[in-house]
Amino acid sequence: MDWNLELMLAARIIFAAVLGGMIGWERENHNRDAGLRTYMAVAVGSCAFSIISQHLTGDPTRIASQVVTGMGFIGAGVILQVRGRVQGLTTAATLWATAAVGMASAFGMYLLAGLTALLILGTLSLHHLPGWNRLLKKSHSDSDENK
Numbered sequence: 001m002d003w004n005l006e007l008m009l010a011a012r013i014i015f016a017a018v019l020g021g022m023i024g025w026e027r028e029n030h031n032r033d034a035g036l037r038t039y040m041a042v043a044v045g046s047c048a049f050s051i052i053s054q055h056l057t058g059d060p061t062r063i064a065s066q067v068v069t070g071m072g073f074i075g076a077g078v079i080l081q082v083r084g085r086v087q088g089l090t091t092a093a094t095l096w097a098t099a100a101v102g103m104a105s106a107f108g109m110y111l112l113a114g115l116t117a118l119l120i121l122g123t124l125s126l127h128h129l130p131g132w133n134r135l136l137k138k139s140h141s142d143s144d145e146n147k
Contacts, residue, residue: 009051016047016105019117020098026124034091039098042071046102054107064103071099094120
């Protein structure tokens with residue numbers, strides 16, 4: 001057993017957990033169904049599967065590609081249509097993107113993982129910007145006029 005390698009891989013999983021937890025904390029603070037534990041699990045799971053794929057098969061794409069597909073499947077289950085409105089798209093998209101954070105962590109791409117997590121958090125915060133609702137109402141009214 002190579003302890004240096006094991007510690008490096010453990011650090012990658014912890015990094016993925018922290019980043020996934022940050023995203024999940026934001027979602028939980030906004031009372032979304034998928035929160036801290038869900039996002040941490042997605043980041044940690046995708047990180048672990050990617051590490052396993054890279055080290056056991058020698059092909060980092062073998063299992064990792066299935067993570068992308070599997071997260072798409074989970075995301076599809078999150079999306080609902082209620083009273084003519086689609087709900088859960090943001091949750092599905094951010095779960096899928098959080099899997100990418102975990103995968104980037106697994107491959108030692110810490111800057112990419114951190115930047116991706118920050119961009120996800122920034123995207124989730126856009127609706128807090130002044131004028132955001134006016135911008136959305138204007139774009140919705142423009143599209144209604146074009147029907």
